[in-house]
Amino acid sequence: MGATAGPVEAATSWGFWSRLPRLEDGRLVGAFVPFRDGFLTAGASRGGAEQVRCGTLVAGEACAFDVRPGRTAAAGAGAMVVASAPDGSDTATVGFLEAQRS
Numbered sequence: 001m002g003a004t005a006g007p008v009e010a011a012t013s014w015g016f017w018s019r020l021p022r023l024e025d026g027r028l029v030g031a032f033v034p035f036r037d038g039f040l041t042a043g044a045s046r047g048g049a050e051q052v053r054c055g056t057l058v059a060g061e062a063c064a065f066d067v068r069p070g071r072t073a074a075a076g077a078g079a080m081v082v083a084s085a086p087d088g089s090d091t092a093t094v095g096f097l098e099a100q101r102s
Contacts, residue, residue, distance in 0.1 A: 028067040
């Protein structure tokens with residue numbers, strides 16, 4: 001199925017997750033393998049909050065991210081992760097953040 005950073009945990013119309021997005025120790029982490037180029041951002045599902053840029057998507061290449069504390073305030077548990085085309089013409093929710101379970 002292409003590049004991966006681990007086993008496929010979930011698939012979307014934009015690509016698949018090798019590591020579902022989650023909050024761990026205040027950091028936003030995950031790994032997404034897109035089918036096309038674009039950008040990956042996270043933010044509150046109800047809007048209004050600043051979006052956190054997770055990475056640049058390159059078709060077929062794993063986009064692993066680890067966003068430091070301080071940049072994740074807009075992306076609390078329950079926030080959504082969105083993939084978008086480089087020109088913003090197409091966007092899709094590709095996942096939701098989960099808090100790390102002990």
